[in-house]
Amino acid sequence: MAANGETQPAKHQEVGHKSLLQSDALYQYILEISVYPREPQPMKELREVAILNLMTTSADEGQFMNLLLKLINAKNTMEIGVYTGYSLLSTALALPEDGKILALDINRENYEIGLPIIEKAGVAHKIDFREGPALPLLDQMVEDASTYKFWDIAKCHGSFDFIFVDADKDNYRNYHKRLIDLVKVGGVIGYDNTLWNGSLVAPPDAPLRKYVRYYRDFVLELNKALAVGPRVEICQLPVGDGITLSLRII
Numbered sequence: 001m002a003a004n005g006e007t008q009p010a011k012h013q014e015v016g017h018k019s020l021l022q023s024d025a026l027y028q029y030i031l032e033i034s035v036y037p038r039e040p041q042p043m044k045e046l047r048e049v050a051i052l053n054l055m056t057t058s059a060d061e062g063q064f065m066n067l068l069l070k071l072i073n074a075k076n077t078m079e080i081g082v083y084t085g086y087s088l089l090s091t092a093l094a095l096p097e098d099g100k101i102l103a104l105d106i107n108r109e110n111y112e113i114g115l116p117i118i119e120k121a122g123v124a125h126k127i128d129f130r131e132g133p134a135l136p137l138l139d140q141m142v143e144d145a146s147t148y149k150f151w152d153i154a155k156c157h158g159s160f161d162f163i164f165v166d167a168d169k170d171n172y173r174n175y176h177k178r179l180i181d182l183v184k185v186g187g188v189i190g191y192d193n194t195l196w197n198g199s200l201v202a203p204p205d206a207p208l209r210k211y212v213r214y215y216r217d218f219v220l221e222l223n224k225a226l227a228v229g230p231r232v233e234i235c236q237l238p239v240g241d242g243i244t245l246s247l248r249i250i
Contacts, residue, residue: 077161173222194242
């Protein structure tokens with residue numbers, strides 16, 4: 001209650017809310033005016049399949065990524081952390097017909113939940129899904145780039161236009177150390193959840209869910225590292241749960 005007796009709008013308290021905006025009504029306005037009317041039907045169907053799971057990329061973030069990929073004319077991309085494939089489908093729809101996505105996830109079962117919708121959308125041929133931990137494959141691509149072939153590209157170094165990371169937060173910095181060599185100069189790496197439900201500025205005694213508290217420090221470390229990284233220029237955006245774009249400049 002404000003001093004003048006007027007009720008103040010409640011701020012988001014529940015961890016996992018898909019937007020850091022202080023007003024649910026304002027966020028809903030963005031969705032209803034700008035996002036949902038332009039959301040492709042396959043993405044709408046896939047979002048509804050996984051709508052109850054907080055791991056799903058938000059609709060406004062999916063729209064943002066789709067437009068970004070078109071703006072940078074992305075063709076060869078990678079996604080680490082697929083889940084049911086909402087952001088993957090957004091990427092696939094944005095790429096040209098001969099575009100490719102190397103999709104890495106430890107669980108193929110989740111990917112197969114969304115696969116029928118991806119196939120119905122006519123973009124499954126763009127996706128090369130690999131099940132298992134991402135780091136061993138990334139190490140192979142970095143260390144043996146002269147012999148490992150990726151869609152007929154002789155070298156993996158500098159061959160990716162865009163890479164999206166939405167996976168285990170405790171490995172974000174390990175991913176970055178490898179991905180910075182795999183993305184091309186002028187290419188973009190996008191890291192999801194870099195505002196981590198607003199917990200990064202929460203007081204020490206804040207009631208956070210166990211997994212939020214555990215990964216919080218890893219997200220903080222990534223943000224600090226990206227902020228001073230000499231090989232990138234960055235922009236951290238309050239879209240969804242926060243996405244940081246890293247443009248490789250060296």
